[in-house]
Amino acid sequence: MPTVGRSLPRRDGRDKVTGAAKYIDDLALPGMLHGRTIRSSIPCGRIRSVSLLSDPAGFTVVDYRNIPGRNVVALIGDDQPCLAEHVVRHVAEPILLLAHADRERLLAADVDVQYEPSEPLFDPLRSPKVFKSIAMRKGDVDAGFAEADEIVEGEYRVGHQEHAYIEPNGVIAVPADGGVTVYGSLQCPYYVQKALRAVLDLPADRVRVVQAETGGGFGGKEEYPSIVAAHACLLALESGRPVKLVYDRAEDMLATTKRHPGVIRTRTGVTRDGRLTAIDVDVVLDGGAYMTLSPVVLSRGVIHATGPYRCDNVRVRGRVVMTNTPPNGAFRGFGAPQTQFASEVHMERVAERLGMDPVRLREINALRPGDTTATGQVLGRDVSALAVLRDAVERTDFKRRRRELRGTGRGLGLALFFHGAGFTGAGEMKLASKASLELTERGARVLASSADIGQGSRTVHAQIVAEALGLPFDAIEIARADTAVVPDSGPTVASRTSMIVGGLLRRCADDMKQALGGLTPKEYLKRRGPLVVTRQYEPPTSAAFDEETYTGDAYGTYAWACDVAEVELDPVTYEIRPVRITAVQEVGKALNPVLAAGQIEGGTAQGVGYALLEEVVMRDGRMANAQLTNYAVPTTMDTPRIDVVIHERPYRHGPYGAKGLGELPLDGVAPAIANAVRHLGIDVRAIPMTPERVMEAETGERKKVGSKK
Amino acid sequence: MRSALSALELLEPRSLSHALALLRDAAPVVPLAGGTDVYVLLNAGTPSGTRYLNLQRLDGLRGIARRNGVISIGALTTFAEIRRSALLARRLPSLVAAAREVGAVQVQNRATIGGNVANGSPAGDSLPVLAASDAVVVLRSADGVRRVPFDGFYTGYRQTVMRPDELIVAFEVPPVPGRQWFRKVGTRAAQTISKVVLAAVRAPEPRVAFGSVAPTVVRARRTESVLASGGTLNEAAAALMTEIAPIDDLRSTAEYRRRVAANLLRQFWTETA
Numbered sequence A: 001m002p003t004v005g006r007s008l009p010r011r012d013g014r015d016k017v018t019g020a021a022k023y024i025d026d027l028a029l030p031g032m033l034h035g036r037t038i039r040s041s042i043p044c045g046r047i048r049s050v051s052l053l054s055d056p057a058g059f060t061v062v063d064y065r066n067i068p069g070r071n072v073v074a075l076i077g078d079d080q081p082c083l084a085e086h087v088v089r090h091v092a093e094p095i096l097l098l099a100h101a102d103r104e105r106l107l108a109a110d111v112d113v114q115y116e117p118s119e120p121l122f123d124p125l126r127s128p129k130v131f132k133s134i135a136m137r138k139g140d141v142d143a144g145f146a147e148a149d150e151i152v153e154g155e156y157r158v159g160h161q162e163h164a165y166i167e168p169n170g171v172i173a174v175p176a177d178g179g180v181t182v183y184g185s186l187q188c189p190y191y192v193q194k195a196l197r198a199v200l201d202l203p204a205d206r207v208r209v210v211q212a213e214t215g216g217g218f219g220g221k222e223e224y225p226s227i228v229a230a231h232a233c234l235l236a237l238e239s240g241r242p243v244k245l246v247y248d249r250a251e252d253m254l255a256t257t258k259r260h261p262g263v264i265r266t267r268t269g270v271t272r273d274g275r276l277t278a279i280d281v282d283v284v285l286d287g288g289a290y291m292t293l294s295p296v297v298l299s300r301g302v303i304h305a306t307g308p309y310r311c312d313n314v315r316v317r318g319r320v321v322m323t324n325t326p327p328n329g330a331f332r333g334f335g336a337p338q339t340q341f342a343s344e345v346h347m348e349r350v351a352e353r354l355g356m357d358p359v360r361l362r363e364i365n366a367l368r369p370g371d372t373t374a375t376g377q378v379l380g381r382d383v384s385a386l387a388v389l390r391d392a393v394e395r396t397d398f399k400r401r402r403r404e405l406r407g408t409g410r411g412l413g414l415a416l417f418f419h420g421a422g423f424t425g426a427g428e429m430k431l432a433s434k435a436s437l438e439l440t441e442r443g444a445r446v447l448a449s450s451a452d453i454g455q456g457s458r459t460v461h462a463q464i465v466a467e468a469l470g471l472p473f474d475a476i477e478i479a480r481a482d483t484a485v486v487p488d489s490g491p492t493v494a495s496r497t498s499m500i501v502g503g504l505l506r507r508c509a510d511d512m513k514q515a516l517g518g519l520t521p522k523e524y525l526k527r528r529g530p531l532v533v534t535r536q537y538e539p540p541t542s543a544a545f546d547e548e549t550y551t552g553d554a555y556g557t558y559a560w561a562c563d564v565a566e567v568e569l570d571p572v573t574y575e576i577r578p579v580r581i582t583a584v585q586e587v588g589k590a591l592n593p594v595l596a597a598g599q600i601e602g603g604t605a606q607g608v609g610y611a612l613l614e615e616v617v618m619r620d621g622r623m624a625n626a627q628l629t630n631y632a633v634p635t636t637m638d639t640p641r642i643d644v645v646i647h648e649r650p651y652r653h654g655p656y657g658a659k660g661l662g663e664l665p666l667d668g669v670a671p672a673i674a675n676a677v678r679h680l681g682i683d684v685r686a687i688p689m690t691p692e693r694v695m696e697a698e699t700g701e702r703k704k705v706g707s708k709k
Numbered sequence B: 001m002r003s004a005l006s007a008l009e010l011l012e013p014r015s016l017s018h019a020l021a022l023l024r025d026a027a028p029v030v031p032l033a034g035g036t037d038v039y040v041l042l043n044a045g046t047p048s049g050t051r052y053l054n055l056q057r058l059d060g061l062r063g064i065a066r067r068n069g070v071i072s073i074g075a076l077t078t079f080a081e082i083r084r085s086a087l088l089a090r091r092l093p094s095l096v097a098a099a100r101e102v103g104a105v106q107v108q109n110r111a112t113i114g115g116n117v118a119n120g121s122p123a124g125d126s127l128p129v130l131a132a133s134d135a136v137v138v139l140r141s142a143d144g145v146r147r148v149p150f151d152g153f154y155t156g157y158r159q160t161v162m163r164p165d166e167l168i169v170a171f172e173v174p175p176v177p178g179r180q181w182f183r184k185v186g187t188r189a190a191q192t193i194s195k196v197v198l199a200a201v202r203a204p205e206p207r208v209a210f211g212s213v214a215p216t217v218v219r220a221r222r223t224e225s226v227l228a229s230g231g232t233l234n235e236a237a238a239a240l241m242t243e244i245a246p247i248d249d250l251r252s253t254a255e256y257r258r259r260v261a262a263n264l265l266r267q268f269w270t271e272t273a
Ligand SMILES: Cc1cc2nc3c(=O)[nH]c(=O)nc-3n(C[C@H](O)[C@H](O)[C@H](O)COP(=O)(O)OP(=O)(O)OC[C@H]3O[C@@H](n4cnc5c(N)ncnc54)[C@H](O)[C@@H]3O)c2cc1C
Pocket: B030, B031, B032, B033, B034, B035, B036, B037, B038, B039, B040, B048, B055, B075, B076, B101, B102, B103, B104, B107, B110, B111, B112, B113, B114, B115, B116, B117, B118, B119, B123, B124, B125, B126, B166, B167, B168, B169, B191, B192, B193, B194
């Protein structure tokens, strides 16, 4: 019986449902202290003094002077201090760390920080400080515009988004013979290790990072846990005791990363018969106070900015800039939801201008096998833009339903979108990730640093290996993501865990099967001794990506999707209620169909929040609604019926044809909903489309859909 | 949990008179009903006090009954109980509608109507219903009982006429003539705090009460008289604008609240025509 393609139950399911699973805050070690972070209360200024006013007895106190290594959060730019020295650049920037055995004493501790505030910068469009800029070019845009019959321009705005994982950030750091061991809620054990080595000035073998059961991540536990872990380690090394540092919800929302807000300006040239002749996009992302992963978020945003369309003349310019707000970072989709919101709402406006059916316009321009993308990547056979579009249109009876709904208070819209799986450009090459498989009596044990953060990677990896070895699913164990045990398989991000790491495991299993030569694992171990097989990433194609010119193969492959959203406008309250979303998504191969559908449903629900509800209210650089009461993520009652339709067009280099699918579902929800709102005659070009914003568009001076300009 | 739990004290009275004596003698004491407001403050590290008076054993404060045509709702009655009450479904359906929209089921199982009113948030969902139904708040202290018309209960933002030694023991609701109407507008479909909420009664003397549009719940008397005297909806909406004072906050804007309040008024009036 095949293992791949079956909806086997999740490995972690039972323990989570019964409450047996232990998260960081469930763990306690003998002699453990609790940690607390004292943070900046102003967005920008100099620190004049820091003083602990409470009785210091029993307290461990750490500031930047206690850092044995470099005072940086090692990532890309190394511009972010682990603890502020003389200057703070955002609200909630860490300044001082405290630990105490008694949580109540710790919380009661009074720390006085005196500042010399300076003028903060909040508007990204006026920021002089650019973390990264990118210019991508294909063909000749001027010639393309000259050829156009119509030129359509627009500006689109997207807001912050909070990850709202169910478990806030937390770690426990344990000092251990000349080094540290960290247990944490995290996505990327080796990122944390790298950051700790820099801060603590320790060699890799003295820094052990172990992923604890993790209650969600969505990118929010990609880079941020490096900071939590570094702080806990500093306290642990200073006190010589284990230290638990767990954020509560308010602190987590106030201090940790969010999705980058952005302003995207698009100009498109099109012929009367609907052929795109030029696309010119300008992307500005707000990076917040430090660089974090902003350059790579921008990169993915830029590459996805033209949408899944063929066009010979493209220019995309992007920059991510500094503002005095908490740093923004990785979030499911990583730049692509931002720019594809703009590209798909813009496509709708192009269709309106031409008076053309929006489906037809997309059909004419959708990428096909053999086409070249904006980076000049020649697409292989696994291109499904047209297939998902046509299926979605057919299933929803799109054209007829659009006519039927006219004047009823309901609207129907769609978005066609794609998502490159794995690291961008040369990223996977540079990562050179590894995974191993160790023979056991019953079967094999997976050794990979992939973190199961609820997406089910333990289950899917076991399925891939079981299938390749021809062994039962239960014969495959998964080792904990522990840097002392598993090799560096790269971070658990970028929709790469099934496709890239799963691919490495598939190769390991093939090698192992060959080595076994027909013996059972038990026989092999008895006769030949232990067996561990390791594979390292090899690029599937030769067309390397050139980061200077932004040309070449940006991704190994792409997943494709079309969302159709039906919405209802409440004329009394201006609320947009999504009634039904049809999500047709081509993912190569659904290794575990229930888990794949779960990713699509969850990503779609998160997209509904991004589109309609989730608004980070920033006041003077501080998130003013840092509570789940006032930052509204969708409840099940806000989530419409979601019809998930999975297409499979295998990717040659993916395990059993699988492509990455974790992020794809989020990319298209907001534009599909926005286009459904346009169908109602309401011109909204910014998300979230809160009732307040819809009211302005409906009742204000602003133009209505269909009017020129 | 940002508050120091070890610093808290819980008093456990076994009878109402015991509770009232403690309120008088052990002040300051914070009554604790379902805890759904109290615990939020404790978690945030901004508790209302350190000594709490557990009302849970005071069974006399529970239950919904009808006496001489007046419905009496005990202060400890939960929104779940209100949702299930056949009597209220017949006599005070807008309270049932409001109960259904408080938080979600878990919260409704704990949250009491007395806590909702005593907490005094202008967004409390039961408040407009009580205002529109001319309810009476029954207060008790060791000194005795007093009855305060709901419309006179609040004196300002989270300010009431209740004294620190008093408890709300019940609400008394006389028969409501006419058709009741209720609608809550929050930031999402459940687990949400009202941005605007309207409870109204369609009768020759219409009643209109709004929540979340002023420092206290607003019984819109001018609007009511425009409607009663056959004024147009536009005239009524104009009167309403003189009676509410919404603000911009984390959840919405003053402008939105004004417009939606007027829209709700129109919807109420059209649907009950
Ligand atoms: C997740 C969540 C969602 C919520 N959603 C809503 C909502 O949709 N709509 C809404 O209106 N509210 C909502 N609330 C707020 C809260 O549930 C209500 O206000 C509830 O009615 C409070 O009742 P309680 O019994 O829990 O009060 P408690 O928390 O026990 O007490 C609240 C206050 O009233 C005082 N008090 C309680 N009983 C008495 C009494 N008999 N006499 C004198 N003083 C008393 C207490 O001292 C305290 O100051 C929500 C709360 C949570 C946590």
